[in-house]
Amino acid sequence: GAGVSQSPSNKVTEKGKDVELRCDPISGHTALYWYRQSLGQGLEFLIYFQGNSAPDKSGLPSDRFSAERTGGSVSTLTIQRTQQEDSAVYLCASSFLTGANQPQHFGDGTRLSIL
Amino acid sequence: DQQVKQNSPSLSVQEGRISILNCDYTNSMFDYFLWYKKYPAEGPTFLISISSIKDKNEDGRFTVFLNKSAKHLSLHIVPSQPGDSAVYFCAASVTRGNTPLVFGKGTRLSVIA
Secondary structure (H helix, E strand, O other), X not given: OXXXXXXXXXXXXXXOOOEEEXXXXXXXXXEEEEEEEOOOOOEEEEEEEEOOOOOEOOXXXXXXXXXXXXXXXXXXXXXXXXXXXXXXXXXXXXXXXXXXXXXXXXXXXXXXXXX | OOOEEOOOOEEEEEOOOOEEEEEEEOOOOOOEEEEEEXXXXXXXXXXXXXXXXXXXXXXXXXXXXXXXXXXEEEEEEOXXXXXXXXXXXXXXXXXXXXXXXXXXXXXXXXXXO
16 A cells, blocks of 8 residues: 555553554655554654664664664664553654655554453 | 644534634744644544644635734635534644654634535
């Protein structure tokens, strides 16, 4: 498809388990972002990949969170030893790197529920 | 400390009337502002943006106004339609390349037929 694709759309898991969330950005977009939206909150920045540069991890809430981007395209966000407060919608966005003022385009998110 | 604030969690407007959604920011380094629209179970959809070198940007029924001295922007939708009912997020960034967006908490707009 033409848009940002995320999988799975929903994930329910037990506390303490590890989860992997996947994002397939728009073809040609070299910037990729992960955000999360907790209930009643705005979107919170997690991590940002910009071309081949080292990622900006400043938004990751703890060392249980990590992300990688392979081949400059698909990205996976991994949460280890999940906690109930990790329950949220995890959103991925991508944009063109070159040129200022490029809007980010979002996928439909993964709704993560930790039991 | 919220850098982008949407102080109205909800707004109801009659169909055909103007909807005005407001957003305030505190970081004077922000120079690119966006509005996103979000339906339930979908990701945010980009609606309209404005650079700090402008004070107005218009796209069809949607107009964004920026008042830099007040650190305030607003989204006007006219005429409002029932399909406009959604949550609207204001976002800001420091540009010169792509940077993570800072979002407000959103305003839920209900357009009543």
